[in-house]
Amino acid sequence: MKICRFQQNGSIRIGLVSENSTILDLTPAGITRLSLILEDENPMARLDRFAPEKLPRIPLAEVQLLAPIEQQEVWAAGVTYLRSKTARMEESDFSANAYDKVYSADRPELFFKSLAEKVSGPGEPVGIRKDAKWNVPEPELALVLNSQGWIVGYTAGNDMSSRDIEGENLLYLPQAKVYKHSCALGPWITLGAAETDVREWTIRIAIKRDGSSVFTGETSVGRIKRSFTDLAHYLFRSQEFPNGAVLLTGTGIVPDDSFTLRANDITEIEISGIGTLKNPVAVV
Ligand code: DO4
Numbered sequence: 301m302k303i304c305r306f307q308q309n310g311s312i313r314i315g316l317v318s319e320n321s322t323i324l325d326l327t328p329a330g331i332t333r334l335s336l337i338l339e340d341e342n343p344m345a346r347l348d349r350f351a352p353e354k355l356p357r358i359p360l361a362e363v364q365l366l367a368p369i370e371q372q373e374v375w376a377a378g379v380t381y382l383r384s385k386t387a388r389m390e391e392s393d394f395s396a397n398a399y400d401k402v403y404s405a406d407r408p409e410l411f412f413k414s415l416a417e418k419v420s421g422p423g424e425p426v427g428i429r430k431d432a433k434w435n436v437p438e439p440e441l442a443l444v445l446n447s448q449g450w451i452v453g454y455t456a457g458n459d460m461s462s463r464d465i466e467g468e469n470l471l472y473l474p475q476a477k478v479y480k481h482s483c484a485l486g487p488w489i490t491l492g493a494a495e496t497d498v499r500e501w502t503i504r505i506a507i508k509r510d511g512s513s514v515f516t517g518e519t520s521v522g523r524i525k526r527s528f529t530d531l532a533h534y535l536f537r538s539q540e541f542p543n544g545a546v547l548l549t550g551t552g553i554v555p556d557d558s559f560t561l562r563a564n565d566i567t568e569i570e571i572s573g574i575g576t577l578k579n580p581v582a583v584v
């Protein structure tokens with residue numbers, strides 16, 4: 301089951317996505333916020349109670365999808381795939397030991413990524429910093445956690461990163477990772493999938509420039525070294541998220557060192573089991 305936030309004729313609404321082509325508007329059923337579903341004891345059962353034939357049907361092409369987030373903080377896990385560890389150790393002699401150690405430590409790397417209102421949704425720009433020379437998208441599975449820390453859904457995320465800034469000194473990580481349009485989420489949330497099934501999903505990215513593909517990459521969610529529950533437990537240790545949280549789970553796709561994004565590139569992140577998040581790149 302997939303739920304989205306969308307805008308039509310100036311009003312923001314919540315819908316059920318049917319066959320990736322139609323939205324069933326949940327407004328007449330009293331669902332006017334994502335949190336009413338995400339904070340429910342049993343989100344799937346709550347949605348099952350609605351008779352689809354009584355909900356207005358809107359073609360997806362007629363609405364603007366919005367980032368599927370309301371007031372949650374966005375956090376990110378790092379160095380959860382072997383590919384991320386090796387790429388980062390190569391990018392920086394200075395910090396190589398830190399990446400090596402965190403990959404095998406019990407405690408994961410977790411960092412704050414974005415406030416909800418700063419997240420780009422489908423079709424909105426993702427940013428490359430004007431003071432950075434080496435910029436990449438990081439296509440990542442995002443866990444949607446309710447205020448109790450339960451994993452209630454999944455969406456696709458882009459943890460945009462400036463590799464030269466991060467590589468110069470690990471203490472620059474917040475500048476390499478947190479800036480205008482550095483986080484995108486969407487196109488919607490898939491509810492109710494079990495971790496064992498989600499680990500079978502594939503993550504793909506295609507980067508288009510002037511209509512041609514300049515990079516493609518693929519990985520499997522199953523290559524994440526840590527369990528989702530372990531990541532979620534660490535995030536909620538000695539911390540409270542009264543509005544829930546979204547946790548990016550790390551990247552397993554890193555382009556060759558010669559690759560950097562340019563303005564007007566298009567990033568397309570596809571996660572089987574969710575859908576495709578597409579964004580244009582802009583200098584910020
Ligand atoms: O340690 C730096 C960030 C790692 C990261 O964002 C990732 O592995 O996805």
Ligand code: MG
Nearest residue numbers: 438459550551
């Ligand atoms: Mg990342």
